[in-house]
Amino acid sequence: MLRIQLRGRAALPPAVLTLLLALGTPGTAAAQQACDPLPTDASDPLRYQRLGDRCEGTVVRLMSSTVLFPVSLTANDASLASPPNGPVVLSWPRARGSGVRLRVVTLHRGVNYRLDLARPAADTAYRWDTSRARRAGATAVPVGALAWTTLSIFRQPMPVLLPLTVGAGARRRDYLLTLVPQEDLRTLRISVARLDAGGTREVPLVTDELLRLGPYPANSPIRVPVPGVTEPGLYHVIVSGERRRAGAAGPAVADVWMLHAPPPAR
Amino acid sequence: MRRRRRPQDDARERTRRRLRVAALAVALAVSAAALTASLVKVRPARISALVRATGVAFRVPRAQVLAVDLAARRVTVSGASHVLPSVPGWAPEHAETANGLNTSMEADSGDALTLGGIPLPAGSSVRVESTAEARTFRVHVTCAPSCDSVPGFKVDARGPVAVVSAGFDGTADFGSGRPVWFSYGTKALTVEVELLVVPFESAEPLDIDALRFDRRTVYADPVAPRERILSSVRAGTIRLEDVPGKEIQLPRGEELHLDLRAGSLRQLTLDSAALEVNLLASADGFATGTTHRSRLPSQLERLHSHLGLHLVLATVLAVFPILFGLTRWWFEG
Numbered sequence: 001m002l003r004i005q006l007r008g009r010a011a012l013p014p015a016v017l018t019l020l021l022a023l024g025t026p027g028t029a030a031a032q033q034a035c036d037p038l039p040t041d042a043s044d045p046l047r048y049q050r051l052g053d054r055c056e057g058t059v060v061r062l063m064s065s066t067v068l069f070p071v072s073l074t075a076n077d078a079s080l081a082s083p084p085n086g087p088v089v090l091s092w093p094r095a096r097g098s099g100v101r102l103r104v105v106t107l108h109r110g111v112n113y114r115l116d117l118a119r120p121a122a123d124t125a126y127r128w129d130t131s132r133a134r135r136a137g138a139t140a141v142p143v144g145a146l147a148w149t150t151l152s153i154f155r156q157p158m159p160v161l162l163p164l165t166v167g168a169g170a171r172r173r174d175y176l177l178t179l180v181p182q183e184d185l186r187t188l189r190i191s192v193a194r195l196d197a198g199g200t201r202e203v204p205l206v207t208d209e210l211l212r213l214g215p216y217p218a219n220s221p222i223r224v225p226v227p228g229v230t231e232p233g234l235y236h237v238i239v240s241g242e243r244r245r246a247g248a249a250g251p252a253v254a255d256v257w258m259l260h261a262p263p264p265a266r
Numbered sequence: 267m268r269r270r271r272r273p274q275d276d277a278r279e280r281t282r283r284r285l286r287v288a289a290l291a292v293a294l295a296v297s298a299a300a301l302t303a304s305l306v307k308v309r310p311a312r313i314s315a316l317v318r319a320t321g322v323a324f325r326v327p328r329a330q331v332l333a334v335d336l337a338a339r340r341v342t343v344s345g346a347s348h349v350l351p352s353v354p355g356w357a358p359e360h361a362e363t364a365n366g367l368n369t370s371m372e373a374d375s376g377d378a379l380t381l382g383g384i385p386l387p388a389g390s391s392v393r394v395e396s397t398a399e400a401r402t403f404r405v406h407v408t409c410a411p412s413c414d415s416v417p418g419f420k421v422d423a424r425g426p427v428a429v430v431s432a433g434f435d436g437t438a439d440f441g442s443g444r445p446v447w448f449s450y451g452t453k454a455l456t457v458e459v460e461l462l463v464v465p466f467e468s469a470e471p472l473d474i475d476a477l478r479f480d481r482r483t484v485y486a487d488p489v490a491p492r493e494r495i496l497s498s499v500r501a502g503t504i505r506l507e508d509v510p511g512k513e514i515q516l517p518r519g520e521e522l523h524l525d526l527r528a529g530s531l532r533q534l535t536l537d538s539a540a541l542e543v544n545l546l547a548s549a550d551g552f553a554t555g556t557t558h559r560s561r562l563p564s565q566l567e568r569l570h571s572h573l574g575l576h577l578v579l580a581t582v583l584a585v586f587p588i589l590f591g592l593t594r595w596w597f598e599g
Contacts, residue, residue, distance in 0.1 A: 037328070066335070066382050066383065066420075067335055067380070153350075154348075154350055154358035154360075155348070155358070155360050156348045156350060156358070156360070156447075156449060158350075189441075189442040189443070191441070191442075191444075193352075201357075202352070204354075207441065208441045208442045236352065238352060238443070238444060238445070240422075240424070240441075240442045240443025240444070241443070242442075242443075249337050249378060249380075249463075250336075250337045250338070250378035250379050250380025250381075250422055250423075250424070250462075251378075251380055251422045251423070251424040251440075251442070251443035252380070252422065252443070253380070253420075253422035253443040253444065253445050255352065255420075255444075255445045
């Protein structure tokens, strides 16, 4: 599971294992040769390590560097529960970035599993052999799945999420953004804006809309349907949370850029 | 009449002499070993330290995140190459100069900004120091060799925030919460924060391979401004883990020189006017004072702390044959 520690005032990362860092790193898929230095148990035969074209396995813990962070953006309900024998197909829309990175993490306490892989920009699907995930217990629990590429937004290389379809589940009407808070949150609001055709400004579509998905206890995934996404293009989704913690504290904000495009040709 | 020595007596005497020589040799060997152990330092020595200082500088051997989730009243970022706000009116900026962009954000009273984790590229040097203003700290990151491809970091803001930046000077409304993303410049980045709540404690350790407690002080001489590097130590305790119970107290202004092999900055605590560093490290060198007096423990100290009474007994047993041999030599000619 994705275990996010809450220690003291802030539960923050031991290392560079975070979406903030991973998603924030511009670069090509080919550059992603080495696996992230995740804390693993050396005696665990299923530990996170490079296996062919991917890094996969169990880790001691998975953490993030922000209070509220995204773990999944999918076009269907991402679940590997009871998969058919054989590989699971992960698919995503085609993007013009330099390459695509994929990540699957478990969202259940007690199962710390992660898959990372890089694919060329031309690819829009990956057949994933889930045998290791099954042995690690990842197929019996909810998972988060992210695919992203790097695009230039406001002259800055930015990670852009590509909504993933995991397995053969039916597509949802709206995208599902899954977030994990590291602290108890009182309220959650969402804002969505679309990047205009010229790429020079954001057009607000939804502003500070109150989400009624609570309660929002720490370390429990929150599945947020993303509203307002209709036309193809780049969207900026911002989810802000108000902390329940007593005393003065700043806001907890997660923001992602995502691409809305027609599904890839099969 | 002299008694004639028998061959058996000669053999017995030779055996006795050999035994005495052997005992003396063993005793000398033990003494030499003890002397050597008292001179040879434990390297690397394991040390833990709790040091209160006005500034600390360290280097990270691998890419990490200076993990802060810090509630601030004011955040100033200097040297960013890009600033990406997400609020109407404040347009994204891009630095065209090597000095980068300067951006200051100040929350209204009662509200706060949240400074997220600051990514530190491998080999980068970091300096955290207090400033003349209360509850205000400066974090200066210097990349080695450059900050290219270092991911950005963000400041989350809520409500009205006074902003001064290259393309904006006014109040921006961040609504229920919006991020402002900052990217590293080419070489260095400085973040200054005024804490909303003290003390602030970092929650996650950082691996480091160099550490200094000093701060640069510039004397404002109009003719020839002078710069001096002084110790930033206010007080501290260094514990030598190889010698249980041995502690070294650091008085205010004491110079501390550490040659780290590896270390972990377990916690960094910021309060009103200073910071506190909790360190666990293995060091090839550890010295204090202007004379750089080595404070590394000797192997003898380490042995003594671990063996205790056994070592004393062993020493007594080693000394006894020496005394015995000397006595015999003196009286038997």
